[in-house]
Amino acid sequence: MKKKIGLVPKLIMGIIAGILIGQFAPEFLVRVLVTASSLFSAFLKFVIPFIIIGFVTAGIADLATGAGKLLGVTTGIAYGSTVTAGLIAFTVASVIFPSFIDPSVAGNIGDPEAGMLSAIFSIPLSPMVDVTAAIVFAFTMGLGISALRNNGKGETLFNLFQEFQEIVTKTLSTVIIPLLPIYIAGTFANITYAGQVWNILGVFWRVYLIVIPLHIIFISLQFITAGAISKKNPFVMLKNQIPGYLTAVGTQSSAATIPVNVSCAEKNGVSKNIREFCVPLCATIHLSGSIISVTSFAVAVLMMNGMDYGLTTMLPFILMLGIAMVAAPGAPGGAIMSALPFLPMIGIPSDGGLASLMIALYLTQDSFGTAANVSGDNAIAVIVDHLNNKWSKNDKSKKQHN
Template identity: 85%
Template sequence: MKKKIGLVPKLIMGIIAGILIGSYAPPIIVQVLVTAATLFSAFLKFVIPFIIIGFVTAGIADLATGAGKLLGVTTGIAYGSTIIAGLGAFTVASIIFPSFIDPSVASKIGNPEAGMLPPIFTIPLEAMVDVTAAIVFAFMLGLGISGLRNHGKGEHLYGMAMEFQEIVTKTLSTIIIPLLPIYIAGTFANITYAGQVWNILNIFWRVYLIVIPLHLIYLVCQFATAGAISGKNPFKMLKNQIPGYLTAVGTQSSAATIPVNVDCAEKNGTSKQIREFVVPLCATIHLSGSIISVTSFAVAVLMMNGMPHGLQVMLPFILMLGIAMVAAPGAPGGAIMSALPFLPMIGIPSDGGLASLMIALYLTQDSFGTAANVSGDNAIAVIVDHLNKKWTKKEDSKRAA
């Protein structure tokens, strides 16, 4: 039986193949690969609005199934945690990245897309709806379905939203993700041909050394907060979380980790009702690890190109990502795919060399981001469980009085 090669090894092979082709192959070979990457990029741009509609509509519509107050509190904590993680990553990046991405490095790199070879031909494939319209439509439809379901209606629309999300997920898993190594190879071949690849890689290996420890530090902060609120030992809870973390690293899937994560929540003393509600919900809406990665890579790319990267640029981007990535963990690479349409908010085109560079960088560490996402879910479960017990006690006291 043949052993299946995972996505990360394929991406690394794509990067290496692209560098070798860009360094040694004749320009026509590079152009053929660039043409394939350009055609893929056009298809990706076409699919992006549907990714937004599929993920965000289904994610918001699904929030109708919670228990009122608990749903609101859990969603609020998850969103707040995601935004704090993004702002924390931005702060760390702003302080540390200038030590190895200074103006001289930015001027040396210049525009990574300058000097690249053009594709042999292109296909005029335009998106059926623009990104802004897709976002507005997804929110309108998702909130509408959620409201209808609270009144015992809208189940047909809900089913359609869920099935459309399955179509988008299938498109990602059978077309986009399998072809990503070719896209990445074409991008790196062109960057290498333009003479920029080593300058860029010299920066990003250092970014990795910051991003992955940042996941772990934020995880400790989440459990420390949960411990302070609930009175439980944060280190014991972190120890109980290890199986969930390792499962997520191995599977790169929030959904596949849910059963293990529910067991971890049980060891942390979270009640059955809360753990079976919060863990699956947060696997969909809590993306602290993903936003740390996306924010860090975005700041690095902006610095490399000498582009504005202050809080006034990044804050709207981070706030939007916290919403746009809802339900993205349901698909391979869903978080970075959901982030692509919003890169223009900070000056990075959603297609082309810089976007594919961000995709490659994100996906090669995706397992660690996913592990940080799902592990943080149990910190939220502990907090919600504590609040729920407090509210229940208060209600019981009122009834007794």
């Protein structure tokens, strides 16, 4: 039986192949690869608004189901955790990255897209709707369907957008994700041809050394917080979470990790109804690991290009990502694909060399980001379970008092 090669090895092979072609192949061959990459980029730009509509509409509409107060509290904690993770990543990046991305490094790199070869030909393929229109439409429809479902209506529209999301997910898994190695090979061939690749890679291996430990630190902070609130031992809970973490690293899928994560929550003493409600919900809406990665890579790219990476630039981006990545874990590479349309908020074009660099950097560590996401889900489940028990006791005491 043939063993299937995973996405990360394929991406690494794409990067190596791109560097070798850019370094040693004749200009025409590099341009052929660049053309293929350019055509893929145009298709990706066409699909991005549909990714937003499919993921965000269905994700928000699905929040109609659940237990009222618990749903609101869980969603609020998940969003707060995601944004906090992004702000911590921004702070760490702002403090540490300048030690190895100083002005001289940025000067050596310059514009990674300068000196690149152009495609042999291009196909005019404009998105059917722009990103802003897609965001407004997704939020309007998602909130509207959620309100209808709370009144016993809207199931037809809900099913329509669920099935639309399935089409988008299928497009990602059968077209975009399999072709990503070629896209990334074209980008790295072009960057290598322009003479920038070693300067760029010399920066980003250091970024990896900071991002992955930052995931672990934030998971620990989440469980310490959960332990302080619930009066449980955070180190025992962290130990119980190890199977869920390792499963996520191996599968690169929040959805595939849900059964194992529910079992981890049970070991942490989370009641059956809460763990079966909270863990699947948070697998969809809680992306603390993903936002740490995206924010860190975005700050590094901005620094490398001598662009503004201050709080006023990054805060709106982080706040928007916390919402826009809702339901993104349902598709391979969903988090970075959902983030692409918002890169222009911080000055990075959503297509071209810088965007494909962001995709490559993110996907090669995606399994660790996913593992951080699902581990944090169980910390939230512990907090929600504690709050639910507290509310139940208060309700009982009120009834007895009356």
